[in-house]
Amino acid sequence: MAEVLYWISTFVLILTLLCILGYQLILLVDLEFDYINPYDSTSRINQVVLPEFIIHGIFCFTNLIAGHWFIFLLSLPFLYYNLRLYIKREHLADVTEIYNKLYWEKKKRLFKVGYLVLVFVFSIVSLVWTLAEDVH
Template sequence: MAGLFLWLLTFFFILALLCMVGYQLISLVDLEFDYINPYDSAARINNVILPEFITQGVLCFILLISGHWFMLLMSLPYLYYNVRLYITRQHLVDVTEIYNQVNWEKKQRFFKVGYLVMLFVFSVFWLIWSITEEDEY
């Protein structure tokens, strides 16, 4: 039962990460189509970036203490990328440069979404696997 709980927890953490990155992507698309001004768009994106980084760190910690090594190894490159952005202070969106960087920021978020969808599929697979394993006993 503990294995099922841990997989549900990772499932919801990955879903939360997908929602946060999707929100950032929607803010960038709204900026690109001029539905929102650059200040509001940058503020919305910057408000979600640190919770995204913390959620990814907690997810990796949960995978580490639960012993799900494959999923941990799959999650570490994303965590490394986030830590590298934070250390070099490139994690926040600059209001004055957001129009020049909107295409790069969108590509970056699309890559994150693709990576998280892959993690989500693996998480669902292992969740279903753990449910069927418990039914056998």
């Protein structure tokens, strides 16, 4: 039963992170096409940055406690990157620099989405592997 709860929580955490990043990407694209002003865009992005970091920390901690080392080690560089951004105070979008950094901000979030999709695929493979071991 604990293994089932682990997999459900893992999938919920990954999908939540993907939704948060998708929301940020939509805001950046809206800003690029001038559908939203820079102040609203950056304030909305900044509201979800810290929850994104916390959810990813919970995801890493869950994998560490559950003993799923491969997924934990796979998500550890992403946690390090988020922690480094937070320590350097570079995690928030600046309203005065958002147009200058728009291309970089979009690329950064697209890379995070690709990374999370990779982790999600490995989680599914690990789930199937675990279920196959339980059958035999």
